[in-house]
């Protein structure tokens with residue numbers, strides 16, 4: 047591919063680590079060995095390509111649903127959007143008013159623990175199949191005690207990598223997997 051500005055050849059490299067608040071909820075996501083940077087030596091224009099953004103949103107949502115930290119309003123809104131439902135639809139399904147849902151998402155009222163657990167289980171049920179590389183157990187959410195005290199050391203570590211998943215005996219596909227290494231803590 048050539049540079050769109052000067053039409054000289056560009057170089058591509060895979061970034062060993064890329065960190066960004068990609069989903070705009072104040073929670074940095076680290077992507078390991080997955081983001082491709084395209085740059086031009088002449089004009090230095092660099093573009094970053096994040097593969098399978100949809101799958102990444104599902105991976106972040108499932109990871110967050112599995113983490114026992116109480117959801118902030120903006121995180122609840124992110125999970126709802128990741129499930130592709132409106133505030134009114136989600137409110138209907140769980141039996142609260144749209145006004146209540148809106149107050150939760152705007153941090154005006156805390157989400158009740160039972161409803162929070164239900165929403166987390168919905169996230170796992172609806173998005174789990176989009177993250178076949180990830181290891182998660184819905185029972186952990188069912189038995190989860192949601193933590194209300196915010197400690198920095200217990201913050202969700204959002205670090206992901208593309209891995210190959212066997213889909214048929216002779217076929218593999220890349221999917222997002224959670225990376226639970228020291229790289230996330232660094």
Ligand SMILES: [Zn+2]
Pocket residue numbers: 049050051052053054086087088089090091
């Ligand atoms: Zn150029």
